[in-house]
Amino acid sequence: xxxxxxxxxxxxxxxxxxxxxxxxxxxxxxxxxxxxxxxxxxxxxxxxxxxxxxxxxxxxxxxxxxxxxxxxxxxxxxxxxxxxxxxxxxxxxxxxxxxxxxxxxxxxxxxxxxxxxxxxxxxxxxxxxxxxxxxxxxxxxxxxxxxxxxxxxxxxxxxxxxxxxxxxxxxxxxxxxxxxxxxxxxxxx
Amino acid sequence: xxxxxxxxxxxxxxxxxxxxxxxxxxxxxxxxxxxxxxxxxxxxxxxxxxxxxxxxxxxxxxxxxxxxxxxxxxxxxxxxxxxxxxxxxxxxxxxxxxxxxxxxxxxxxxxxxxxxxxxxxxxxxxxxxxxxxxxxxxxxxxxxxxxxxxxxxxxxxxxxxxxxxxxxxxxxxxxxxxxxxxxxxxxxxxxxxxxxxxxxxxxxxxxxxxxxxxxxxxxxxxxxxxxxxxxxxxxxxxxxxxxxxxxxxxxxxxxxxxxxxxxxxxxxxxxxxxxxxxxxxxxxxxxxxxxxxxxxxxxxxxxxxxxxxxxxxxxxxxxxxxxxxxxxxxxxxxxxxxxxxxxxx
Numbered sequence: 320x321x322x323x324x325x326x327x328x329x330x331x332x333x334x335x336x337x338x339x340x341x342x343x344x345x346x347x348x349x350x351x352x353x354x355x356x357x358x359x360x361x362x363x364x365x366x367x368x369x370x371x372x373x374x375x376x377x378x379x380x381x382x383x384x385x386x387x388x389x390x391x392x393x394x395x396x397x398x399x400x401x402x403x404x405x406x407x408x409x410x411x412x413x414x415x416x417x418x419x420x421x422x423x424x425x426x427x428x429x430x431x432x433x434x435x436x437x438x439x440x441x442x443x444x445x446x447x448x449x450x451x452x453x454x455x456x457x458x459x460x461x462x463x464x465x466x467x468x469x470x471x472x473x474x475x476x477x478x479x480x481x482x483x484x485x486x487x488x489x490x491x492x493x494x495x496x497x498x499x500x501x502x503x504x505x506x507x508x
Numbered sequence: 509x510x511x512x513x514x515x516x517x518x519x520x521x522x523x524x525x526x527x528x529x530x531x532x533x534x535x536x537x538x539x540x541x542x543x544x545x546x547x548x549x550x551x552x553x554x555x556x557x558x559x560x561x562x563x564x565x566x567x568x569x570x571x572x573x574x575x576x577x578x579x580x581x582x583x584x585x586x587x588x589x590x591x592x593x594x595x596x597x598x599x600x601x602x603x604x605x606x607x608x609x610x611x612x613x614x615x616x617x618x619x620x621x622x623x624x625x626x627x628x629x630x631x632x633x634x635x636x637x638x639x640x641x642x643x644x645x646x647x648x649x650x651x652x653x654x655x656x657x658x659x660x661x662x663x664x665x666x667x668x669x670x671x672x673x674x675x676x677x678x679x680x681x682x683x684x685x686x687x688x689x690x691x692x693x694x695x696x697x698x699x700x701x702x703x704x705x706x707x708x709x710x711x712x713x714x715x716x717x718x719x720x721x722x723x724x725x726x727x728x729x730x731x732x733x734x735x736x737x738x739x740x741x742x743x744x745x746x747x748x749x750x751x752x753x754x755x756x757x758x759x760x761x762x763x764x765x766x767x768x769x770x771x772x773x774x775x776x777x778x779x780x781x782x783x784x785x786x787x788x789x790x791x792x793x794x795x796x797x798x799x800x801x802x803x804x805x806x807x808x809x810x811x812x813x814x815x816x817x818x819x820x821x822x823x824x825x826x827x828x829x830x831x832x833x834x835x836x837x838x839x840x841x842x843x844x845x846x847x848x849x850x851x852x853x
Contacts, residue, residue, distance in 0.1 A: 361594070361656060368649065375642075385695075388638035396645030397678075400671050403652050407668055462634055463695055 340380050347373035364402045371395040385463045529630045534607050541768045542572030548814050555818040582757035587659070590754065594657035599759045602650030602766035609643035610769065612636040613776045614698050615802050616786045619795035627698070628799065635695040637685055640777060641678070644732070648674045650766065651734075651751045658754040666750025669740050669825065676832040677731035677738075683840035684725035687718055687847045688781045701785030710789060713782045717847040722782045724840050729774040731832070734767060735813055737820035740828055775809035776802075783809075 350373060353366035371394045378387035470478050517524060546561070546569060553560020564570035586595060611630040618627040633639055648671055655667015689695060692703045704710050713722050731738040742750030752763045779785060783805050786798030823831070 361591075365594075365653075372646075384633055384635050385638070388635050388642045391642035392638065392645055396642065396648075397675060400645075400648055400652065400675060403649070403656070404668065404671055407652065407656055407664060463638075 336380070340377070343373050343376045343380065347377065360406050361403070364399060364406055367402070368395055368399045371399065385466055525626065526630070530611070533610060533630050537607055537610055537769050537772065538765065540772060541765045542576055544768045544771070544810065545575070545764075546572045547810070548817075551811065551814045552818050555815070576761070579758055579761040584757045584759060587754055589659040591657040591659070594653050595754075596759075598650045598654035598657060599755065599762035599766070600650075601653065602647055603762045603769070605643050605647035605650065606766040606769035606773065609640050609647070610773050610776070612639050612697060613773065613780070614701070614785070615776075616795045616798035617701075617793070618698075628795070629698075632696070632698055636697040637689065637695050637700075637777075637781075640773065641682060641685070644770065644773070645674075645678065647766065647770065650763075654755070654763070655751040658751070660754055662747045662749075663751050663753050666742060666747050666753070669747075670734060670751060673734075673738065673740060673828065673832075674732055676829060677728040677836075680724055680832065680836040680840045681728040681732055683837070683844050684721040684728060685781065687721035687844055690844070690847050690851055691715065691718060697780050701780055701787065704784045705787050707789070710787065711782070711784045713784075717843055717850060718782065720839065720843045721847070722778070724836055724843070725782070726778060727836065728832075729778065730813065730816065731828075733770045733774050733813075735771065736817040737822050738828060739822060740825050771810060771813055772806065775806045775813070778809055779805040 347370055350366045350370040354363050354370065357363045357366060371390065375387045375390040375395065378384075378390060549571070550560045550568065561568035561571040564574055586592065612633055614627055614629040614632060616628045620626075651670040652667045655663045655665070655670070658664070688700060692700045694700065694703075713719060734740075734742065742752070747753070752760055755763065779802060785805075786802040788797060788801045791797050791801070
């Protein structure tokens with residue numbers, strides 16, 4: 320919908336879209352700050368959940384439905400529930416901490432400057448994506464099929480290696496949790 | 509002036525249609541809840557050889573109205589030691605996620621209205637079934653937060669139980685749904701129904717591996733919605749009322765609403781995935797008949813939910829976990845292999 324004010328005209332949908340993306344991005348940053356700055360573990364976990372949901376929404380805004388759903392199911396759904404579970408089991412008490420505001424500001428300033436330096440040395444100018452992009456391919460972006468094809472053709476070996484790593488971790492957890500380590504007793508003759 | 513209004517409508521048909529659909533679906537869902545409560549109480553009365561509510565209005569139909577008025581005007585008590593913000597947030601999360609996850613459920617086939625092709629769903633996204641799982645997974649937070657913020661042992665236990673139970677049964681639920689996804693080759697719920705619209709492969713239920721998937725999905729679905737016999741999070745005998753012990757009035761009713769809406773969503777999912785959705789196979793292919801068929805199937809499944817509640821005793825907590833991890837999950841994995849093998853051959 321084109322809105323024309325005479326001296327200034329803009330596409331309302333496009334402006335709204337950009338505004339929503341910016342708002343979600345800003346909320347994600349604020350939530351990430353909340354995770355670090357909050358003193359109560361429950362609220363920290365909640366901020367992290369909020370951050371994950373914002374990331375999922377960003378994926379959704381850029382048309383990657385599948386990744387958004389997976390982000391919600393895996394990170395916001397399963398991982399964070401375990402975090403809350405552990406906090407509930409251990410009894411999350413609010414920590415009282417002495418907080419030196421000036422020192423914090425100084426450190427964060429130095430950190431920001433260093434990070435920007437590192438970024439400026441490493442990141443070059445933005446480059447366009449090269450390759451064959453016809454209409455069909457663009458329509459498929461973000462769908463489960465496109466991701467599946469990519470994972471099981473180009474990135475097959477890393478994918479399978481990661482699955483083996485996860486399997487090893489799973490077996491390791493069961494061993495640690497299930498079989499308590501007991502010193503071997505010699506049979507007395 | 510009127511021309512201007514018409515032009516506005518013409519330009520923004522999709523936007524307006526989306527808003528109307530969202531409002532209608534959300535309010536219809538909320539309206540279904542009191543009816544379901546009434547149905548449950550009447551049916552439970554029949555099952556237990558008593559009358560059930562029958563005094564207020566014909567067949568006791570006024571009972572849900574009087575109940576909701578009572579709940580609305582009850583005093584809302586919040587204990588001092590509770591975390592106020594989380595205490596208020598928890599029921600909101602439960603109801604919100606329950607309503608939002610219904611957004612992708614299609615209720616009848618696409619039809620034409622005023623020359624505009626439309627379907628009776630709020631949105632038909634490509635990975636619809638993943639969306640339902642993602643949003644209903646968020647619903648667990650409501651219960652955990654209620655348990656954490658109430659500052660009450662029983663609530664905490666209820667919240668912990670609900671999260672553990674739902675994580676365990678979500679795996680079985682996902683693997684059973686994956687069978688249908690492999691069978692259909694799509695994550696879209698409309699595609700899943702359209703895959704079942706002709707005789708050779710009508711009703712996913714009649715396909716051997718999917719039959720097992722149906723049973724698994726149904727059992728895991730009952731556990732996911734925290735219904736008896738898996739209602740461990742709110743086991744009255746051990747935990748008073750579980751995670752909503754400290755809640756009163758409308759906030760208590762919101763947990764109730766969330767549970768019933770989840771029940772409807774789960775029944776709708778089972779209908780779409782296994783029972784052929786809006787397909788009737790014998791009646792003409794009209795949208796309105798499709799909707800009635802869909803509603804009939806869903807309400808049948810809801811009655812089964814209530815029937816199960818009045819039939820089975822609650823199972824013990826460790827048995828619930830053992831059943832989920834050591835029995836349902838291996839069957840689900842083997843079943844998925846079987847389905848995939850059949851698809852490849």
